[in-house]
Amino acid sequence: MPVEIPVDSVGLVTPQTVTFSAPLELECGRCLPGYTLAYETYGTLNAQRSNAILLCHALSGDHHAAGYHSMNDRKPGWWEHLLGPRKAMDTERFFFVCANFIGSCKGSTGPASTNPETGAPWGLDFPMVTVRDWVKTQAELADYLGIEQWAAVVGGSLGGMQVMQWSMDYPERLRHAVVIAAAPKLTAQNIAFNEVCRQAIMTDPEFYNGRYYAHNTKPRRGLSLARMIGHITYLSDNAMRTKFGRDTRGGKAFSFGFDVDFEVESYLRYQGSSFVERFDANSYLYITKALDYFDPASTWGGNLAEAFASTRANFLVISFSSDWRFSPERSREIVQALYTCNRDVSYAEIEAEHGHDSFLMPIPQYVAVLGTYLGRVAEEVGA
């Protein structure tokens, strides 16, 4: 709980929702009979409506990118370090919009929502959603908000994939695309980790084939394991070494048993169990599948440059040296493809030891690159 809100925070924010009642045709071929998006905004839309920036969140993220919901909030939004008055993403110049994507569980329609046909939660009857579908719903939100063109679309990790998809599907509707710690598609190893996470959830006896809501339970063990695995891939080996090393909990001698010996074990168990309280297991399944499926080059015979050929945005691509989930090499593939099709692209590889999680951290070089780039965007759009 903040005793007082820091002056460089956007302060108290109120989540909003909008419901679209027209059926949404999805990439999988099925239709969602209307849907709700939960979203937040920060800053003020100018009269020309030229200063709007869309933020796209990652796997376990949501629409709460900055500020506090109440004075009792333990933590601010996930991009608090970068988003606020006079920060790299400056709320005194831009109007930011961040929406929870469908399939998630933070207020937008997802597998835990009520299926209007049955009156019960969708569970695994919820249709598969993809990055392309998310971008489509975000375009409907832009229409609703009266935003013809985003000054920029910005996202990290899975959010960066949405940014790329935006540039391809609505080339005229964004001036700048900021792709952070992303990849043009998952590798076999990425998919393998996702699959183990899904198997952990789906083989949990309390999963009940996704109908655990009706049994007043949830697949806690499976979701907790999934989060533990995820956490290992978000941190670098070095970051873990710095943070925990081989320190034993409380400096104690080895237990020679199966309780916690090492600090890192204690940390992982906590990460796993706390995640269970705030995330829906079915959503985890759907979102990891959307990650696996993302591969915009696939419709162009695997040629990423052709996938980008129709884009109009200017690109900023940012990667982090110690990120092994989506390594700098993966960002360079994006940059190379953009060069090949003569797009305007800037690339920064940030020295950082926090692994994939770096995109959430206030690393000075990262803050500077992002702030400088968006400063120029602000001038360009008269923000």
Next chain:
Amino acid sequence: MPVEIPVDSVGLVTPQTVTFSAPLELECGRCLPGYTLAYETYGTLNAQRSNAILLCHALSGDHHAAGYHSMNDRKPGWWEHLLGPRKAMDTERFFFVCANFIGSCKGSTGPASTNPETGAPWGLDFPMVTVRDWVKTQAELADYLGIEQWAAVVGGSLGGMQVMQWSMDYPERLRHAVVIAAAPKLTAQNIAFNEVCRQAIMTDPEFYNGRYYAHNTKPRRGLSLARMIGHITYLSDNAMRTKFGRDTRGGKAFSFGFDVDFEVESYLRYQGSSFVERFDANSYLYITKALDYFDPASTWGGNLAEAFASTRANFLVISFSSDWRFSPERSREIVQALYTCNRDVSYAEIEAEHGHDSFLMPIPQYVAVLGTYLGRVAEEVGA
């Protein structure tokens, strides 16, 4: 099933057992009231008893390093590619011994064995065993076989840790130490992966606190997940890309559901479920703990060179470029410590794309390094 045994194989081998009835004092402070070791031998011990080589196996390995148990065997032993007549580990010159370590489940005493006090399987009442304990039992086996000094002790991965421990605990009893794809201790990331595997097993409702034997069941889901996670860490990202890429199973279109889409998913599920049939979950817990605890430098204030100072063996250290479980950097720590205390050490970093699993593969440069080194050892010991 081999229609006929290949001529470069050791052929049909018969596992042996030996039972030591004296209590074994363990590093954890507890005592094991006697124990059995399952072991195999290949080649012939010469009259001077100078040509014996001890092989140390890894996590899921066993004493069956080469050859076939019957004409119905689907596969030969785990080091078949490297061990046999005129191979890198030449059974025409050396007498090889490989024993299943205690705590495992392949014939040596472990948590699935009967606790003489209760007449029931030990389960989690089995005492914790460490790399040091394993080396102690292997020394008792050497006594039993009348081998005063090994020409070499050779092992990969966890096997390499046993080799290092041998060189420290019984400096006069081995002439050469061959440490392959190992590390002087686990990193926080290594421990983290082990902990997730253990949590997968221990939170499986069919684990019954390790007493699943009495319930006629086993924690299949948990052990299968553990194996899947392990497999990802054994292969390199590149090896997975080469082997599976983003290929869908049977070249089919996306299912937009939660069945197998990608080949890599199918592979992992198979690896997981087949492992459950051949490995005991409690053993998996004990062995990963032995890995976590291994840190011979810890009794020397973290100074690995001091830990090696009392050793007398000559060392060959081998690492593989794409191994990210125990990277070449970790092998170089071993080499550096050996240099510091003026030990005789050769080091080879093998270009290989198979990740940690490379130590099991017949990679030509690896075969050549190992064969040449052991060829010199053979001359030295008159083998």
